[in-house]
Amino acid sequence: MPIVITGATGFLGIHLLPYLLESGQRIIALTRRGRPPVHERLVRCLRASGVPERLVRAVPDQVRGVPVDLNREDLGLTPGEFEKLAAQAGEFWHLAGHVGLNAPARALHRTNVTGTGHLLRLVAAAAPGVRVHHVSTAFVAGGRSSGAVREADLDGAHGFENAYERSKFEAEHYVRRWTAEQRARVVVYRPSILVGDRPSEIGTPSNPLAELARAFGLLTGMPSDGPPGDRSGTVAEPAGAAPLVRIQGRPGAHLNLLPVEAAARLMHELARRLDPVPGTPSTCHLTHHQETPVQAVFEAVGFLHGLRIRLVPGPVADPTELERLAARATRAFAPYAGHRRTYLRTTLRDHGLDRHDIAPIDHAYLVRGMRRI
Template sequence: MIVITGATGFLGSHLLPHLLATGEPVTALVRDEPPSALRRLLRAVAAAGDGRALLDDLPSRVRFLRADLSAPALGLSGHEHRELAGAARQIWHCAALTTMTADPSLLRHVNVEGTRRVLELAGAAPRARLLHVSTAYVCGARQGLVREEDLDDGAGFLNPYEESKFAAERLVRSWAREHGRPVTVFRPSVLVSDRRRPPRTPRHPLSVLGRGLRLLAEEAGPPAPVGLAGSSAATTNLLPATYAARAMAAVAAAPPGHACDTYHVVHAVDTPVTDVLEAMSDVCPDLSVRLTADPRPLDARFAELTAGFHRYAASAVRFDRTRLDTVAPLPAPPPPVTRDYLRKALSS
């Protein structure tokens, strides 16, 4: 059996079709009652696109268990927890609070304590392989090249989300050492899509960013030049979620290692922040988004509405993906993210 948290989320809805393709039964740990979770999952998988052919069969192929990721035993009964642990062959921990500007205590509650409870399940499941979804941005404010095995908080963090995911990954590594069990850690970069997102479906960071831009344009009225403190040399790593899900599935199909193997699931080509800013202006022509050394009050509102994106406008971090590139067969790499792709993603 494959157990997954976060199946109804943005990444989980892209990943689920690949898990079902293994032929293994899938149990999704969800926060809603099963009928509501099924409706959410059907909408999310349909929006993701890759799994549309599975929609008719999905209700019979996915079992839902209502769970509380931060509660002892995941909020399950003793019987449910033992049954799940005994049957699990893979445990995918994809659930997380990804809002960069959320309250730090809430981020820790969901991302760190939730991971702790999943580790308890993995500890009771001797035949299960744990696959933990972290983020490439556990590197925090580091600049330059970050290797896949690096986990260092010496440079600090750009937001509390990064810090919570760092703490969660450190828990996973400690658990792997203590139990002598192989663990796979995925560190995706910024996962995006250029598909139109229907209402009530999970959104990705560029979709959230685009919505914030439109709200700002409505508030400010034309013309409204907006400044962003940053560097013209800054880059960000944007990766289509469809590729990320296929790459993770390819890693999971290979035998696990003997320690905590970490994979940067990232694009081979970074996207210049200036390209993102130009696409923002294309999507909201009433806003002229530019880099500046002298932010104004409207710029602060821009930072608020764009959910922390401004903190990355001076980043020069690059992610090594040597270990990921050794996986075979790995899907063909996606092309560089174009301005047209950015426009569609911001408008989705």
């Protein structure tokens, strides 16, 4: 029976899709109404991601698009369409979501919480025992800035850095309650910040690194191509005294950045190995085995814009105009410049997937990911 997936054309979805195509399974991609045909979007995004052409050519035969509206209880389908879709589904992957860190709370709740509830209504109408794969985020840990976060932790005691985190926390709580009530078989994935090192193309899924660099360039008015010559990010810093930009942060702060390709691979592997107990979701942290210093992220931004960016504890004293603009450009990212927490990778370890073979997030990787074609 077909796999029903939301968010197939998103940053994570476009990297998970090749695994589903490789298996030869039929796929029903639930897409937003009013967008270009799903086959056209998938083919463009898959090619931009470097997927083998044989898998790209499989899209028309294996993937069927169904336009829906996750904000509506019936997904915008007629009763007959809703029932038919539910009857066809053999498995559900829910990847769609609103990821805007500065987005209005109402919009985030509507997509991430209410939309999830509407999809689960479709799942409830499907055959008993179908598996559900729900993508949450490691940032349901909220404002907790230190310590080791367990996969069982979901209490909100530390508050939240933004409305995005709160909406994903509430969505995961909703999924857990629904799972218990329905005795459903559910896997919850909690990826950290998903990144990539392929230059971003216009019209393809957004890479958070490129978005950070773009926001910085737009607000500061600084060029964003980096030093001339080697575009890999491996060239040395330009000679001369680049302007210094101070940004408030905690020395030693770090974040967990995970290559999106690794997240998709781990999800595929876990889906094959996990057999969730009805009524109790299996929860998995999808994180890198090495943390990335926040200072390293800002050094990469500075490299692209010809600046020296340094984290300083406490408010920036007598900020320059450029520093005020930089603070605005990094506003969404600012709360994380004080985090030092880590995540236990218990499920990955228990299933032999806690390998240290994930690409390192070094300076060259960060710079490549921040570039745009």
